[in-house]
Every structure is written in structure tokens, then in C-alpha cells.
Amino acid sequence: MKTINPLLLSILISLLSSISWATSAHIHENFLQCLSHQVPNSDSFSEVIYTPHNSSYASVLQSFIRNLRFATPFTPKPLVIVTPLQEAHIQAAIYCAKKHGMNFRVRSGGHDYEGLSYVSYEVPFVIVDLLHFQSITIDVENNTAWVQAGATIGQLYYRIAKKSKTLGFSAGICPTVGVGGHFSGGGYGTMSRKYGIAADNIFDARLIDVNGRILDRKSMGEDLFWAIRGGGGASFGVILAWHIKLVHVPQIVTVFTVNRTLEQNATKLVHRWQYIADKVDDNLSLRIFIRRVNSSTQDGRRTIQASFVSLFLGGVDTLLPLMQESFPELGLVREDCLEMSWIESILYFAGFSGEPLDVLLNKTSSLSDQYFKGKSDYAVEPISEDGLKQIWKEFISPQVERFEFIFSPFGGRLSEISETEIPFPHRSGTIYSIHYGLLWTEKGTNAFNRHMTWIRRFYSFMAPYVTKSPRSAYVNYRDLDLGVNNKGNTSYAQASVWGLKYFGINFERLTRVKTMVDPGNFFKNEQSIPIL
Numbered sequence: 327m328k329t330i331n332p333l334l335l336s337i338l339i340s341l342l343s344s345i346s347w348a349t350s351a352h353i354h355e356n357f358l359q360c361l362s363h364q365v366p367n368s369d370s371f372s373e374v375i376y377t378p379h380n381s382s383y384a385s386v387l388q389s390f391i392r393n394l395r396f397a398t399p400f401t402p403k404p405l406v407i408v409t410p411l412q413e414a415h416i417q418a419a420i421y422c423a424k425k426h427g428m429n430f431r432v433r434s435g436g437h438d439y440e441g442l443s444y445v446s447y448e449v450p451f452v453i454v455d456l457l458h459f460q461s462i463t464i465d466v467e468n469n470t471a472w473v474q475a476g477a478t479i480g481q482l483y484y485r486i487a488k489k490s491k492t493l494g495f496s497a498g499i500c501p502t503v504g505v506g507g508h509f510s511g512g513g514y515g516t517m518s519r520k521y522g523i524a525a526d527n528i529f530d531a532r533l534i535d536v537n538g539r540i541l542d543r544k545s546m547g548e549d550l551f552w553a554i555r556g557g558g559g560a561s562f563g564v565i566l567a568w569h570i571k572l573v574h575v576p577q578i579v580t581v582f583t584v585n586r587t588l589e590q591n592a593t594k595l596v597h598r599w600q601y602i603a604d605k606v607d608d609n610l611s612l613r614i615f616i617r618r619v620n621s622s623t624q625d626g627r628r629t630i631q632a633s634f635v636s637l638f639l640g641g642v643d644t645l646l647p648l649m650q651e652s653f654p655e656l657g658l659v660r661e662d663c664l665e666m667s668w669i670e671s672i673l674y675f676a677g678f679s680g681e682p683l684d685v686l687l688n689k690t691s692s693l694s695d696q697y698f699k700g701k702s703d704y705a706v707e708p709i710s711e712d713g714l715k716q717i718w719k720e721f722i723s724p725q726v727e728r729f730e731f732i733f734s735p736f737g738g739r740l741s742e743i744s745e746t747e748i749p750f751p752h753r754s755g756t757i758y759s760i761h762y763g764l765l766w767t768e769k770g771t772n773a774f775n776r777h778m779t780w781i782r783r784f785y786s787f788m789a790p791y792v793t794k795s796p797r798s799a800y801v802n803y804r805d806l807d808l809g810v811n812n813k814g815n816t817s818y819a820q821a822s823v824w825g826l827k828y829f830g831i832n833f834e835r836l837t838r839v840k841t842m843v844d845p846g847n848f849f850k851n852e853q854s855i856p857i858l
């Protein structure tokens with residue numbers, strides 16, 4: 327098509343949208359009626375069903391949107407939001423959505439990098455938000471816990487710490503992340519070198535399948551139980567709760583942050599780090615945050631800062647000789663180190679200082695007023711010093727507001743577990759993962775395009791330095807640039823482009839499990855596991 331008459335186009339668009347609106351309104355009514363029939367004796371049910379007519383609809387929708395990219399007037403909005411109080415409410419929502427052709431979204435913590443827990447580009451859709459499913463039961467006798475999907479990892483850490491000073495759990499760093507999505511996609515954190523990811527420490531789960539059945543490990547079978555531990559949320563059913571194995575933490579842990587700019591040998595240090603990060607004592611997790619800063623020693627000139635942020639599961643007296651032996655170049659001294667309890671280290675890494683522990687119970691996050699785009703990579707070979715210098719050059723560019731990348735060490739327990747044990751395939755051979763995060767506050771299309779273009783270019787630039795064929799990625803850092811499912815019809819070849827990046831050789835088994843448990847592809851989104 328060469329030219330389009332703008333008038334014709336606008337007539338066409340309004341015609342199309344009025345048709346789809348009429349259809350939507352129809353589906354909408356039938357859907358609501360269906361819900362009320364499904365749970366007839368529940369007075370409370372109507373009080374947790376929100377449509378755009380309810381004044382609290384917007385606040386319920388927005389309360390867990392963590393990214394301004396998905397809070398624009400153009401972002402597709404759900405026809406209905408359900409915040410279930412009981413399992414029967416979820417069963418009803420699944421049944422009625424299936425019956426009336428509504429697309430279905432389930433949201434736990436709302437951190438999805440592409441907003442897929444509350445945005446559907448196939449309309450109309452309903453969101454089931456699990457905000458009332460937050461209960462956590464800790465069994466200190468057996469070192470286990472049941473945690474409902476709508477709880478956050480901050481709430482989980484808090485509850486564990488209230489019961490025991492020597493128990494913890496291995497999962498992510500940001501306390502507002504929801505366990506529903508997080509454990510479904512893996513769950514990497516500061517104790518992963520010692521204990522693996524969250525999904526490595528799950529031994530039972532409760533899930534509602536496409537037929538509304540409530541299943542546990544025994545009744546769902548080992549294939550489905552395998553798939554939900556790392557295969558990504560939203561493809562197989564609605565997770566209600568996880569049964570997890572708590573891990574041992576010492577009474578005293580040590581944390582430190584050591585900042586070094588380019589002028590302080592940052593390049594050499596990052597380079598050297600790549601040779602020890604995955605090999606040191608697995609009680610030590612040493613991450614690097616790389617940022618652009620204004621140098622304090624170079625008249626405020628722009629430079630790059632490598633910030634070495636670490637958790638050691640032990641006291642400072644054990645840590646110092648260990649660092650002296652494995653990474654003396656960093657020059658760590660006692661004054662850099664802080665001893666504290668494990669739960670205090672959770673606050674430290676979350677960026678709190680001095681707040682009471684119960685800030686961990688807060689589900690609101692400060693991210694909600696920024697635009698964000700993230701991506702990921704894995705490194706299996708160290709990047710040369712020269713390579714690092716090239717990367718800094720590319721990165722120091724002033725065109726974007728706030729860009730940061732994080733190198734997170736692998737090795738330890740992570741490489742002892744086989745690649746096929748659960749769908750998370752990034753195991754032996756991985757030195758570290760790379761997280762790219764771009765944040766901006768400037769509104770408008772120009773800023774949007776500039777930032778999105780920049781991060782995509784930077785990602786292409788990084789290709790020679792990271793895993794190849796496939797260039798792997800972490801499903802919890804979802805990135806629709808890697809490819810999306812077609813409406814209703816996705817071939818294996820098409821989906822395997824992103825599927826192999828996220829899941830490696832496990833992708834094929836995931837599609838087989840999906841075909842077995844949800845042959846009608848009801849649980850679908852732009853990057854859900856396709857049916858064969």
C-alpha cells in the first residue's frame with residue numbers, strides 16, 4: 327500500500343473499533359453473567375469483580391503495574407479484573423473465559439518485563455489478580471513452607487526470619503517480586519551459587535488446570551510438575567501455591583559494596599573477576615553493577631563505575647583471607663564490610679538502610695513511575711580487556727537516561743544441577759549472566775523511540791561477547807524483541823527462536839507437556855509455550 331487516504335482510514339478505524347466494541351460489550355455481559363452463575367452462593371464474589379464502570383477499576387489495575395511503558399492510554403485494558411478470594415473464583419474465571427472467548431491473564435506480583443500479566447494484545451481479556459492469595463505457612467520443624475502465589479519474596483523472607491534466625495530461601499533480590507511469576511521462571515538471587523535458584527527448591531505445588539481441576543504434584547504428574555518449575559508462568563495453568571524447601575543460613579553474614587571507576591582500574595578488575603566469579607567458595611556471591619557516573623576525581627567527567635556488591639555466608643574474619651586469596655586485586659578491607667543477619671542483608675541489597683524489617687511486607691514499588699526495558703545474556707567465556715573497553719565506549723553514550731548492567735555469578739550449586747532437571751537450562755559452563763536495564767522518565771514517543779532503539783543497538787553490539795547459537799536469555803527477563811507468537815497459530819519453528827534462547831534443549835519437552843495439558847491453548851500470551 328503506497329498512500330492511504332487519512333479520512334478513509336479514520337472511518338475504517340472507527341468502524342472497526344465500534345464493531346469490536348459491540349462484540350466486546352456482548353462478550354463482557356455474558357462473561358459477567360457466567361461468573362455469577364458459576365459461584366451462586368458467594369455474596370462476596372461480586373465485590374471482587376471490577377469493570378471499567380467501577381470507580382476502583384483503575385486503581386486496582388494500576389496498583390501492580392511496575393513499568394510506565396504499560397500504563398499509557400494506548401495500552402490495551404482488560405474488560406474485567408477479578409481479585410479472587412477463593413479458589414472457586416479462579417475456577418469460575420477460567421471456565422467463563424474459556425466459554426466466552428475471553429483472553430486470560432493471571433497476575434501475581436506484576437513484574438513481568440513486558441507487562442504480559444496485565445496486558446493482552448488480543449482483546450477482550452480478563453485479569454485474575456492474586457492479591458488476596460498471600461498466605462505463607464512456615465514449618466520450622468521440617469524446614470519447609472507453603473507460600474501462596476500472590477505473596478512477594480519480601481513477604482516470604484520476612485515470615486521465614488520471624489520464625490528462625492538460621493533459615494532462609496534462595497530467590498531474587500527485589501522484595502516486591504511475586505512468587506507466582508518468579509518461581510515459575512526460575513528465581514535467581516544472592517544465594518543461588520550455594521543453593522540453586524528458587525525453582526530448584528520446590529517440591530510440591532497446587533495448580534488449577536484448564537479444566538478447573540485443582541492439582542498437586544501427585545495428581546498433575548511429573549511432566550507438568552517439571553514444566554512449571556522454570557518453564558515460565560502463564561502457559562500451563564494458574565499456580566495457587568508452592569511448597570518449598572527452606573535453606574540454612576548462618577546467624578551472621580557479611581556484605582560489602584566496593585566502587586571502582588575506570589580511573590581506579592575498573593576494567594582490570596572486571597576482567598579479572600570473570601576468572602574467579604563462578605569458581606570461588608560458593609558461600610560467596612559477588613555481583614557487579616556497571617553504571618555511568620560523573621567522576622568525583624575527574625572534574626565531574628563522565629566515567630564508568632563498576633560496583634562490586636557481595637553477600638558472604640559467614641563472618642568477616644573468614645571472608646577477608648578468602649578474598650585475599652581469590653581476588654586480592656579488589657583490595658577489600660575490613661572497613662568495606664558489614665556483618666549482619668541474613669534478613670538484614672535482604673534489606674541491604676534492596677537498597678534500604680535503617681528501615682524496620684516490615685518494609686518487606688510493602689507490595690508497592692518505586693518503579694511504578696518510570697519507563698523500563700530490560701534484556702539478558704549469558705557469558706560462557708571471559709570478555710577480553712579490549713572487549714570491555716569497546717563496551718564502555720559504546721555504553722558511555724549520553725543519549726539515554728539511566729542504563730545499568732549487572733553481571734551475576736554462576737557456578738557452585740547452579741552448575742551441579744543437570745541442564746534438564748528443570749526447564750531452566752543455564753547450568754554448567756555458564757560463568758555469569760548479564761542483565762541490561764534501561765530506565766527513563768521523559769514522556770513521549772521521541773523519548774520512547776530513542777531509548778528502545780538505543781538498547782536494541784547496544785544488545786546487537788554485545789553479540790560477539792556472549793553465548794551464541796542460540797544466544798541464550800532468561801525467561802524472567804522477558805523480552806518480546808526475541809520473537810512473539812502469532813495470533814492463534816504459532817509454528818514450532820517460529821516459537822523455537824525465542825524458546826531455545828530461554829529453555830535450550832528443554833523447549834521441546836515444554837511443548838510436549840503443553841500439548842498434553844492444554845491442547846486448546848487456552849493459557850496463552852505473546853510468549854507462552856505453543857502447542858505442537
Ligand SMILES: Cc1cc2nc3c(=O)[nH]c(=O)nc-3n(C[C@H](O)[C@H](O)[C@H](O)COP(=O)(O)OP(=O)(O)OC[C@H]3O[C@@H](n4cnc5c(N)ncnc54)[C@H](O)[C@@H]3O)c2cc1C
Binds near residue numbers: 442503505559564693
Ligand atoms: C524490579 C525487578 C527486580 C527483579 N529482580 C529479579 C531477581 O533478582 N532475580 C530474578 O530471577 N528475577 C528478577 N526479576 C524478574 C522477575 O523474576 C520476573 O519478572 C517474574 O516473572 C515476576 O513475577 P511476578 O509474579 O512479580 O510477575 P507477574 O507479572 O505477575 O507474572 C509474570 C508472568 O508469570 C505469569 N504468572 C504470574 N502469576 C502466575 C500464577 N500464579 N500462575 C501462573 N502464571 C503466573 C504472568 O501471567 C506473567 O506471564 C525482577 C523483576 C523486576 C521488575
Ligand SMILES: *[C@@H]1O[C@H](CO)[C@@H](O)[C@H](O)[C@H]1NC(C)=O
Binds near residue numbers: 373374375376377379
Ligand atoms: C462493581 O459494580 C457492580 C455493579 O454496580 C457491583 O455489583 C460490584 O460489586 C462492583 N465491584 C466492586 C469491586 O465494587
Ligand SMILES: *[C@@H]1O[C@H](CO)[C@@H](O)[C@H](O)[C@H]1NC(C)=O
Binds near residue numbers: 465467468
Ligand atoms: C514433618 O515431616 C514429617 C515427615 O514427612 C511429617 O510426618 C510431619 O508431620 C511434618 N511436620 C509438620 C509439622 O508438618
Ligand SMILES: *[C@@H]1O[C@H](CO)[C@@H](O)[C@H](O)[C@H]1NC(C)=O
Binds near residue numbers: 583584585617633
Ligand atoms: C557506590 O556508588 C553508588 C553510586 O553508583 C553509591 O550509591 C554507593 O553509596 C557507593 N557505595 C560505596 C560503599 O561507596
Ligand SMILES: *[C@@H]1O[C@H](CO)[C@@H](O)[C@H](O)[C@H]1NC(C)=O
Binds near residue numbers: 589590591
Ligand atoms: C591500578 O593498578 C596499578 C597497577 O596494576 C596500581 O599501581 C594502581 O595502584 C591501581 N590504582 C588503583 C586506584 O587501585
Ligand SMILES: *[C@@H]1O[C@H](CO)[C@@H](O)[C@H](O)[C@H]1NC(C)=O
Binds near residue numbers: 609
Ligand atoms: C561455606 O561455609 C560453610 C559454613 O561455614 C562451610 O561448612 C563450607 O565448607 C563453606 N563452603 C565451602 C565451599 O568452603
Ligand SMILES: *[C@@H]1O[C@H](CO)[C@@H](O)[C@H](O)[C@H]1NC(C)=O
Binds near residue numbers: 618619620626
Ligand atoms: C552528571 O552530570 C551531568 C551534567 O552536569 C548531569 O546532567 C547529570 O545529572 C549527572 N549525572 C549524575 C548521575 O549525577
Ligand SMILES: *[C@@H]1O[C@H](CO)[C@@H](O)[C@H](O)[C@H]1NC(C)=O
Binds near residue numbers: 685689690691692
Ligand atoms: C511502600 O513503598 C512505597 C514505594 O517505595 C512508598 O512510597 C510507601 O510509603 C511504602 N509504604 C509503606 C507503608 O511503607
Ligand SMILES: *[C@@H]1O[C@H](CO)[C@@H](O)[C@H](O)[C@H]1NC(C)=O
Binds near residue numbers: 815816817
Ligand atoms: C498456520 O500456519 C501454517 C504455516 O504458516 C499454515 O499452513 C496454516 O494454514 C495456518 N493455520 C491457520 C489456522 O491459520
